[in-house]
Amino acid sequence: MSETRSETARETGPGGAGADRPRGSGLALAVIATAQLMVVLDATIVNVALPHMQKALGFSGSGLEWVVNAYALTFGGLLLLGGRAGDLLGRRKMFITGLLLFSAASLAGGFADSQGFLLAARAIQGVGAAITAPAALSLITTTFPEGPARNKAMGVYASMSVAGGAIGLLTGGLLTTYASWRWVLFVNAPIGLAVALAASRVLTETPRLRGRFDLPGAITGTVGIAALVYGLSSAATSPNGVSHWGDAKVVVSFVVSAVLLVAFVFTETRSPHALLPLPLIRNRNRSGAYLIFAGAGTAIFGMFFFLTLFLQTVWGYSALKTGFAYMPFTVAVLMASGTAAQLVPKVGPRPLLLVGSVVSTGGLFWMSRLTEHSSYAGGVLGPTMLAGVGIGLLFVPSSLTALSGVAESDSGVASSLLNTGQQVGGSMGLAVLGTVAWTVVANQFHAHADPIHAYATGFARGLLADSGVALLTLVVAIVAIRVKRSDLAGTPQAEPASHAEAA
Structure with missing residues (x-):
């Protein structure tokens, strides 16, 4: 009996139902949400400034891609390690460390006078983001107990993640229109410094958990994921229709990634201090939630990519006008995320995941009907708002399902998996x-189609394929998700003792 009570106490920890709430929980949520907004925002804020960067620093077309890819590579590759660092070294400490590193790299990138300097700064930004993002999400789970408080906090977090x-x-x-491309990087420095200072005052430090870093797992997992992201970033068919899937560097990247990720799984099954405790993903609901989160993320990436190209290439929108065109989507996401947070305790996650998948699929399919003759009011406004509602309904329940019942010692790595x-x-x-799109x-060019029609057709076909990805989230929700409303009501679920506790 005493062992059971102690186990429950360890799982709930400072974020459990019986834990003391930190002073100023509203301020704590504002700090966490702002940090998440910075990390997500930086994946797209640079995109509209790329032509200006190319002109200023002399990038080639292929080299310019690495302004985006350098950030994505280190961010994606180091997330698991960043999540475990928060578990072992203290999440507030790593949250602040990541923010300061991210902000310093942003400031340095704004002063870049060469291609190598800018790419190095972007890569270091990705490292800072990989430390900050999992710490931010795990701080929600340890600051706000399961139930209404966490649902509300997760709604705000999800809004920042999607609308960012x-x-x-x-x-x-x-910034690019009225200041300079350098300000898309400079802007992070003062905000990041202010958030880091506020975090030291309003966030409560989590205990440093016993255990050691899983060095073999860290190497195989980090390099394996980085190789996968590199291969995927290099593989996409280029605008001239040339496929790179068979390029030597792409094939080698995929082979290296496969070997290392197999080695990672083998290592994790035997390590007493596993970087990724496999019981986390053996849970049916949790693994399903991770897949839905990944599918929704893919749908967002695809929508931003193809719709932005459509608006600027086919309709000739400026970067600023393109940004304003997304405002209805942002409003829809914010409203849907807040609604989802309110509805989860009443109906449970599964109905919201089912409805969100159907609505987002419908919105993207509607968007794929775009042609060069469509209008914004008739072809973009409705679909983007519908897609925003659907995606907003997906992120909150999938996040809550993935993190529900996770032992405090594993909340960092569970967050990093999302x-x-x-x-x-x-x-x-x-x-x-x-x-698909290129x-x-x-093919349209080879058929001597009008260039505008060729681009419009290709981008619309990309959006159609993107709606197929959203449809897959519906399949996962139907097959995998069985979590009940009571599971998120604030009663910790029984989980196997974590590897850190076993140590």
Whole structure:
């Protein structure tokens, strides 16, 4: 009996139902949400400034891609390690460390006078993001107990995670148009410093858990994921219709990734201090939630990519006008996420996941009907709002399901898995969806179609394939999700003792 009570106490920890709430929980949520917004926003804020960076620093077309890929590579590759670092070294400490590193790299990147300097700064930004993102999400689970408080906090977090991309496009357009491309990087420094200072005052440090870093797992997992992201980033068919899936560097990347990830799984089954405790993903509901989160992330990446290209290439929108075009989507996401947080205690996660999957699929399918003759009011406004509602309904219940009942000692790595799924899923999805879209564009050119019609057809076909990805989230929700409303009501679920506790 006493052993059971002590186990429950360890699982609930500072974030459990009986834990003391930190002073200023509203301020704590604001700090966490702002940090998450910065990390997500930075994946798109740079996109609209790429032509200006190319002109200023002399990037080639292929080299310019690495301004985006350098960030994605280190961010996606180091997330698991960043999550475990928070578990072992203290989540507030790692949250602040990641923010300061991210902000310093942003400041340095703004002063870049060469291609190598900028790419190095972007890579270091990704390292900072990989430390910050899992710490931010795990701090929600340890600051707010399961139930209404965590549901509300997760709604705010999910809103920032989804809407951040659209806000990044708008902010990037404003800064590039009225200041300079360098300000899309400079802007992070003062905000990051202010958030880091606030975090030291309003966030409560989590205990440093017993255990050691799983060095073999860290090496095989980090390099394996990084190789996968690199291969996927390099594989997508280019705008001229040339496929890179068979390129030597792509094939080698995939082979290296497969070997290392198999070795990672083998290592994790035998390590007493596993970087990724396998019981976390053996839970049916949790693994299903991770897949839904990854699918929703892919759908967002695809929508931003193809719709942005459509608006600018086919309709000739400026970067700033493109950013404003996404505002209805942002509003829809914010409203749907807040609604989902309110509905989860009443109906449970599964109905919301089912409805969100259907609605997001419908919105993306509607969007894929775009042609060069469509109008914004008739072809973009409705579909983006519908997609925003669907995606907003997905993120809150999938996050809550993935993190429900996780032992406090594993909340960092459990949080990092959500972010890893979104990053790797997004990279994988864009590689496949890009191949579909650019192949159609190339075929249209070979058929001597009008260039505008060729691009419009290809981008619409990419959006159609993207709606197929959203449809897969519905299949996963039907097959895998069985979590009940009572499971998220605040009573900790029984979980096997974590590896850190066993140590």
